Amino acid sequence: xxxxxxxxxxxxxxxxxxxxxxxxxxxxxxxxxxxxxxxxxxxxxxxxxxxxxxxxxxxxxxxxxxxxxxxxxxxxxxxxxxxxxxxxxxxxxxxxxxxxxxxxxxxxxxxxxxxxxxxxxxxxxxxxxxxxxxxxxxxxxxxxxxxxxxxxxxxxxxxxxxxxxxxxxxxxxxxxxxxxxxxxxxxxxxxxxxxxxxxxxxxxxxxxxxxxxxxxxxxxxxxxxxxxxxxxxxxxxxxxxxxxxxxxxxxxxxxxxxxxxxxxxxxxxxxxxxxxxxxxxxxxxxxxxxxxxxxxxxxxxxxxxxxxxxxxxxxx
Amino acid sequence: xxxxxxxxxxxxxxxxxxxxxxxxxxxxxxxxxxxxxxxxxxxxxxxxxxxxxxxxxxxxxxxxxxxxxxxxxxxxxxxxxxxxxxxxxxxxxxxxxxxxxxxxxxxxxxxxxxxxxxxxxxxxxxxxxxxxxxxxxxxxxxxxxxxxxxxxxxxxxxxxxxxxxxxxxxxxxxxxxxxxxxxxxxxxxxxxxxxxxxxxxxxxxxxxxxxxxxxxxxxxxxxxxxxxxxxxxxxxxxxxxxxxxxxxxxxxxxxxxxxxxxxxxxxxxxxxxxxxxxxxxxxxxxxxxxxxxxxxxxxxxxxxxxxxxxxxxxxxxxxxxxxxxxxxxxxxxxxxxxxxxxxxxxxxxxxxxxxxxxxxxxxxxxxxxxxxxxxxxxxxxxxxxxxxxxxxxxxxxxxxxxxxxxxxxxxxxxxxxxxxxxxxxxxxxxxxxxxxxxxxxxxxxxxxxxxxxxxxxxxxxxxxxxxxxxxxxxxxxxxxxxxxxxxxxxxxxxxxxxxxxxxxxxxxxxxxxxxxxxxxxxxxxxxxxxxxxxxxxxxxxxxxxxxxxxxxxxxxxxxxxxxxxxxxxxxxxxxxxxxxxxxxxxxxxxxxxxxxxxxxxxxxxxxxxxxxxxxxxxxxxxxxxxxxxxxxxxxxxxxxxxxxxxxxxxxxxxxxxxxxxxxxxx
Numbered sequence: 001x002x003x004x005x006x007x008x009x010x011x012x013x014x015x016x017x018x019x020x021x022x023x024x025x026x027x028x029x030x031x032x033x034x035x036x037x038x039x040x041x042x043x044x045x046x047x048x049x050x051x052x053x054x055x056x057x058x059x060x061x062x063x064x065x066x067x068x069x070x071x072x073x074x075x076x077x078x079x080x081x082x083x084x085x086x087x088x089x090x091x092x093x094x095x096x097x098x099x100x101x102x103x104x105x106x107x108x109x110x111x112x113x114x115x116x117x118x119x120x121x122x123x124x125x126x127x128x129x130x131x132x133x134x135x136x137x138x139x140x141x142x143x144x145x146x147x148x149x150x151x152x153x154x155x156x157x158x159x160x161x162x163x164x165x166x167x168x169x170x171x172x173x174x175x176x177x178x179x180x181x182x183x184x185x186x187x188x189x190x191x192x193x194x195x196x197x198x199x200x201x202x203x204x205x206x207x208x209x210x211x212x213x214x215x216x217x218x219x220x221x222x223x224x225x226x227x228x229x230x231x232x233x234x235x236x237x238x239x240x241x242x243x244x245x246x247x248x249x250x251x252x253x254x255x256x257x258x259x260x261x262x263x264x265x266x267x268x269x270x271x272x273x274x275x276x277x278x279x280x281x282x283x284x285x286x287x288x289x290x291x292x293x294x295x296x297x298x299x300x301x302x303x304x305x306x307x308x309x310x311x312x313x314x315x316x
Numbered sequence: 317x318x319x320x321x322x323x324x325x326x327x328x329x330x331x332x333x334x335x336x337x338x339x340x341x342x343x344x345x346x347x348x349x350x351x352x353x354x355x356x357x358x359x360x361x362x363x364x365x366x367x368x369x370x371x372x373x374x375x376x377x378x379x380x381x382x383x384x385x386x387x388x389x390x391x392x393x394x395x396x397x398x399x400x401x402x403x404x405x406x407x408x409x410x411x412x413x414x415x416x417x418x419x420x421x422x423x424x425x426x427x428x429x430x431x432x433x434x435x436x437x438x439x440x441x442x443x444x445x446x447x448x449x450x451x452x453x454x455x456x457x458x459x460x461x462x463x464x465x466x467x468x469x470x471x472x473x474x475x476x477x478x479x480x481x482x483x484x485x486x487x488x489x490x491x492x493x494x495x496x497x498x499x500x501x502x503x504x505x506x507x508x509x510x511x512x513x514x515x516x517x518x519x520x521x522x523x524x525x526x527x528x529x530x531x532x533x534x535x536x537x538x539x540x541x542x543x544x545x546x547x548x549x550x551x552x553x554x555x556x557x558x559x560x561x562x563x564x565x566x567x568x569x570x571x572x573x574x575x576x577x578x579x580x581x582x583x584x585x586x587x588x589x590x591x592x593x594x595x596x597x598x599x600x601x602x603x604x605x606x607x608x609x610x611x612x613x614x615x616x617x618x619x620x621x622x623x624x625x626x627x628x629x630x631x632x633x634x635x636x637x638x639x640x641x642x643x644x645x646x647x648x649x650x651x652x653x654x655x656x657x658x659x660x661x662x663x664x665x666x667x668x669x670x671x672x673x674x675x676x677x678x679x680x681x682x683x684x685x686x687x688x689x690x691x692x693x694x695x696x697x698x699x700x701x702x703x704x705x706x707x708x709x710x711x712x713x714x715x716x717x718x719x720x721x722x723x724x725x726x727x728x729x730x731x732x733x734x735x736x737x738x739x740x741x742x743x744x745x746x747x748x749x750x751x752x753x754x755x756x757x758x759x760x761x762x763x764x765x766x767x768x769x770x771x772x773x774x775x776x777x778x779x780x781x782x783x784x785x786x787x788x789x790x791x792x793x794x795x796x797x798x799x800x801x802x803x804x805x806x807x808x809x810x811x812x813x814x815x816x817x818x819x820x821x822x823x824x825x826x827x828x829x830x831x832x833x834x835x836x837x838x839x840x841x842x843x844x845x846x847x848x849x850x851x852x853x854x855x856x857x858x859x860x861x862x863x864x865x866x867x868x869x870x871x872x873x874x875x876x877x878x879x880x881x882x883x884x885x886x887x888x889x890x891x892x893x894x895x896x897x898x899x900x901x902x903x904x905x906x907x908x909x910x911x912x913x914x915x916x917x918x919x920x921x922x923x924x925x926x927x928x929x930x931x932x933x934x935x936x937x938x939x940x941x942x943x944x945x946x947x948x949x950x951x952x953x954x955x956x957x958x959x960x961x962x963x964x965x966x967x968x969x970x971x972x973x974x975x976x977x978x979x980x981x982x
Contacts, residue, residue: 012853052861056869061767063687065698071861075854079846093849095840100720101708108707111753118761118888121684122876126888129761133754134896140750141743144720148742151724157839203877216875220865224857293900304743311727311735 004092007259011091012082018267019081019230020044022237022274029278044230048223056219059120069116070217070224076109077228081235085163085242087262088250094160099147102159103140106191106232110136113225117213128212131289135197135209138296139190142183145303149180150243152310159242166246175316179306181244186299188236190292192229195281197292207286237273238266245269343415346425350408350432357401357436364394365807373442373506380445383503388442391810392575395651396439396567398807399658402793403560404432406786407552410666413782414552414673423464424550431457431556435564444493444503451489451568455482455532458561461553462545474544481531481541489528489568492521496576509576518577522584525572526591532565533621536595537933542618543602547610547678551669554610558617559661563654566624573632574815580636586733588629593741595622596748601901604755605929607680607890609668612759613661616704619748620657623719624650626741630722633734635816642725644816645836649718651808656703656711656797663700663790667693670779670787671763675772680759680890685768689776694764696787701760703794705753709847711797714834716749721836751897758893767884799843801834891927898927906930 024041031038040046058066080102085091097105110132117129151157153174154165171177190197193210202208214225242249248265250258287295309316371390379385389397411428415421434453441447459482463475497503500511513521531538546558573580599618606612627650634643670693671686672678687694703710723745726738768774778784797804805821812819821834834841874880902908906929915921958966 052865055866057872057875058869059874060871061685061874063765065687065765071854071857074857075850078857079849079853093845096842096845096849097708098839098841100717101713101841101846104706104708104713104717107705107750107753108702111702111705111707111757114757115761115765118757119687119765120874120876121766121884121887122874123881123886123888124876126761126766126893129757130888130893130896133757133893134900137747137750137754137897138900141746144746145739145743148724148739151839152727156837157721157724161838215877219869220861220867223865224861289896290899300743304739307739307742308736311739314727 001092004090007088007090008082008092011086011088012078014263015081015086015231015234016078016227018270019227019234020048022234022270023230025271025274026233026278026281029275030282033279033282044226048226051218051223051226052220054219056221059122059216061121062119062216065112066116066119066216067221069112069119070221070228072112073109074224074228076105076112077231077235080105080109081231081238083159084235084238085160085249086238087266088259089160089163089167089246090251091160094158098157099150099159099162100144100157102235103143103147106235107136107140109228109232113213117215120216122216124208124212124215127206128209128215131209132213135190135292135296138293138300139187142187142296142300142303143191145300145307146180146184146187149176149303149306149310152307153177159239163242163246163249164251166243167249167251176306176309177244179302179309181240183299183303183306184236184240184243186295186302188240189277190296190299192233192236194277196284196287197295199286207289233274234270237270237277240273241266241269343421343425344412346429347408347411347415350411350429351405354401354404354408354432357397358405360389361394361397361401362807364389365391365398365810368810379443379449380503383443383445385446386442386504386506387437387440387446388505389440391814392567392570393439395655395808395811396563397436399563399655400435400439400560402655403556403658403662404435406662406790407555407666408432409789410552410555410669410783410786413780413786414550414669416780418550418673420464424461424553427457427460427464428553431461431553435556435561438564439567442505444497444505444508447505447568448486448490448493452486454561454564455479455486458549458553458557459545461549461557463548464550464553465548468548470544471548474541474548478541478545481538485528485531485538487528488524488531489572492524492528492572493576495521495524496572505571505576509578512578515581518579519581519584521577522573522581525569526588529565529569529572530591533562533569533625534595534599534618535591535621535625536598536618537937539595539599539618540931540934540938543606543611543614546614546617547608551610551665551672554614555662555665555669558614558665559658562617562621563658566621566628566654570628570815580632582633582636582731585629585633585636586737588625588632589737589741592622592625592629593744595619596626597622597744597751598905600748600751600755601897601905602931604751604758604894604897605902605906607762608678609671609680609759609763610665610678612680612755613664613668616752616755617657617661619752620653620661620704622748623716623745624654624657626650626745627653627719627722630719630726630738630741631816633729633731634722634725637729637731639725639728640816640818641820642722642728644812644818645718645725645820646722647812647816648805648808648820649715649722651811652718652801652804653712653715655804656715656794659790659793659797660700660703660712663696663787663794664704666783666787666790667697667700670783671776674776674779675770677770677772680762682770683763683768683773684766684770684884684887685764685773686776687764689774690764690778692778692784693787696784696791697764698760699791699794701756703798705756706749707753709798709843709850710794711801712794714798714801714841714843716745717841718834718836719745721839724837754894754897758890762888762890762893766887769884769887799847801843805834898929902929905932907932 023044028038028041083097083102114129114132117125153171154162198209250262371388373388375384375386377384434450437450441450459479465471496508500507534542546554596619603612603615627646631643631646703712706712706716723742809819909928911926913924
């Protein structure tokens with residue numbers, strides 16, 4: 001109990017401290033593959049510190065919702081991220097929310113962010129909010145199908161139980177899991193607004209989505225929203241790691257050494273995942289907005305296929 | 317004790333109805349009386365559900381000569397009594413304040429009372445005759461309420477379609493009930509379900525019940541009247557029609573199909589799941605295309621009714637294949653969602669009523685920025701929007717979570733059709749939840765946020781105290797049922813046991829508060845701990861941000877990438893918000909036609925964009941029928957202009973025909 005609580009607290013704060021570094025890794029990888037030097041790995045930390053120290057400017061027309069949203073988004077994203085098993089499967093609060101609830105927590109965060117984008121009454125805010133809604137609406141069914149696939153294989157929607165099951169190797173090689181993995185990668189790219197769905201490096205472009213929503217934010221509010229989106233990327237990377245590549249995780253009843261092994265393998269896994277994401281991003285160009293339904297439709301069909309396979313046969 | 321409760325309910329009903337005559341225009345008195353009446357109903361249903369007693373019945377020598385009128389209170393009826401009376405309690409309370417904003421109270425008051433009373437009586441009725449009598453009374457009184465602002469052309473059309481569909485529904489139920497009654501030779505519900513029945517006849521009864529209850533509930537394709545009629549009534553009546561009356565239809569369906577019919581056929585559940593799955597997605601997509609708040613909310617009811625029916629369909633499928641625990645789980649989810657929907661849909665309709673009385677507008681495109689002028693309405697509406705979008709930690713998420721969990725039980729179903737259907741229904745459910753969130757981002761963002769788009773919206777002021785109190789009460793319930801779902805599960809225990817023969821969540825005295833988590837196959841959701849954790853995390857962030865950051869701020873004009881537009885018309889509108897979704901789903905569903913009209917460059921004039929949406933169901937299902945009726949009536953129109961001689965010939969021929977038929981049959 002106490003050990004689990006310590007693990008849970010450590011996990012939450014470790015994620016908070018670690019997530020800007022993940023962004024640093026992605027940016028560094030991109031820069032290196034483009035034969036550039038790139039900013040330091042620690043640059044996201046410097047940016048955040050700078051933002052926190054800056055004065056906040058609030059639009060005239062903004063209401064209390066505009067001020068509350070960064071806190072809401074941050075809290076929900078942080079809680080969701082810390083409920084995903086990272087280096088250990090025994091987290092104290094894994095019985096609080098299962099995978100469906102974790103995804104829904106991110107949904108609440110997005111709901112408030114989309115509202116805040118409409119609050120100032122700007123055309124860019126509405127644009128971002130409206131497009132984010134489209135992507136979210138299309139990504140959600142795919143995500144639920146992925147959850148169904150995983151849950152039917154592991155016979156649980158509880159992430160700790162899923163990881164434990166996957167570590168035990170009972171799942172074996174299954175077509176449905178590979179389909180679900182492919183689909184999850186597509187959904188994760190769309191949900192986090194990465195290339196080719198959205199370009200996080202753009203500003204002042206008619207194609208922007210996430211950036212358009214947070215355009216009116218500054219100072220500490222912007223910093224909170226930045227950290228929230230970094231946490232979201234880490235969440236999806238951890239989700240892929242915890243479900244599909246759970247090796248090295250410390251499990252129930254193992255000693256302190258497994259804790260360190262788990263931590264190091266986790267950092268290595270996420271680092272690898274982040275650099276693969278960076279590498280992938282230099283390979284593709286951003287899509288047109290109305291190509292995104294095809295992209296997410298593919299994700300949905302893959303996941304639906306995986307689920308139907310499992311409904312039809314228990315061993316596929 | 318329950319016998320007295322039932323007698324009391326019936327007695328007070330008569331007492332209550334008689335006040336129509338006594339208190340003519342004193343609307344406060346009538347609404348206070350309604351508050352007391354539904355408060356009493358609420359207490360009765362709660363006491364019945366909590367005491368866990370068996371049913372109580374009573375009969376009067378009224379109604380049909382040989383049958384009499386039977387009334388019964390049992391677990392199922394009392395749970396729906398809870399929904400009805402909770403809704404009408406709050407709506408009547410709201411009416412106390414809302415009444416002062418509206419004129420011509422006498423158009424609504426008498427029918428309001430009859431409407432409330434008849435909804436209660438439908439639930440208590442225990443024989444076919446009184447059931448249908450009060451069902452029809454409910455339809456007619458709600459029709460009169462819809463017609464209360466009959467001056468508008470739209471209202472007249474809505475009323476016409478409503479009365480047609482309501483008659484069709486009652487007609488179907490009449491047939492269904494008499495077909496059940498025929499073999500058992502009794503109109504009393506207690507005897508009706510006991511006789512075994514031919515499969516084909518049972519299927520016919522099922523279809524009729526689906527037609528009758530489905531048209532009242534608003535399942536697609538029987539929904540056409542709903543988005544026209546619900547918004548036309550005064551807001552607290554819309555709230556009752558959308559949030560509560562649709563649940564009475566759900567009750568009727570469950571009563572007939574699960575209780576009066578001895579067994580269920582396999583394909584029934586498939587049909588229900590298909591219709592319900594389509595209703596969820598199509599309902600919410602229709603809602604997304606609207607910019608009239610009340611019409612949007614009415615369309616959204618179709619989605620939620622679809623969700624309830626998904627639960628019912630799954631429950632039926634599990635029951636047929638003998639998986640009683642899973643059946644109980646699905647039924648719990650369905651009934652939980654029915655209660656949830658009645659709460660947040662009431663809340664949202666009351667909020668839209670507050671907006672309407674403050675701004676005289678229902679069109680979102682003319683609102684905006686109301687969060688500053690109407691802080692209480694804005695706050696409660698936000699709670700309702702989060703709840704209806706099925707987002708944690710509020711109540712909408714809990715029922716959706718339960719439904720997802722019951723879908724995960726379904727791979728054990730042996731039927732191949734089900735194996736393909738159920739995952740798709742799950743996908744539909746997820747899609748509709750996500751679209752619902754988009755829909756309410758739109759409603760809230762355009763109506764309450766941004767800059768005001770009209771004068772009325774700029775000068776709007778907060779609504780009266782009664783209305784605010786009613787809305788806070790419902791918002792409070794949204795939060796409480798999200799954090800402590802066990803409260804509802806506990807109430808649902810006897811109901812689910814009555815329908816599904818077992819219950820998923822074991823009932824014990826302790827389970828009222830502890831444990832707080834919902835556990836399905838070791839998958840747990842614990843709303844209370846979730847909220848606790850959110851609180852702790854939030855506290856930590858607030859403290860650390862205060863310590864870490866500069867805490868300086870100033871108000872500035874909006875930045876908007878350096879090109880701010882002065883005019884509030886340049887903001888995103890409800891239509892432009894929905895444009896991407898319309899572009900993706902529209903061509904398939906609505907056959908959308910978009911046209912941009914630009915003037916010539918040398919003749920500066922405002923450009924226009926015309927969007928035309930076609931309701932495919934209306935055009936391909938209802939229009940042909942209406943046209944056929946038109947054509948036939950034109951053809952036989954000449955019968956109106958005959959001479960007396962010819963009429964006499966016609967009468968004679970008819971008589972001969974009838975006698976011939978009789979001779980042939982006997």
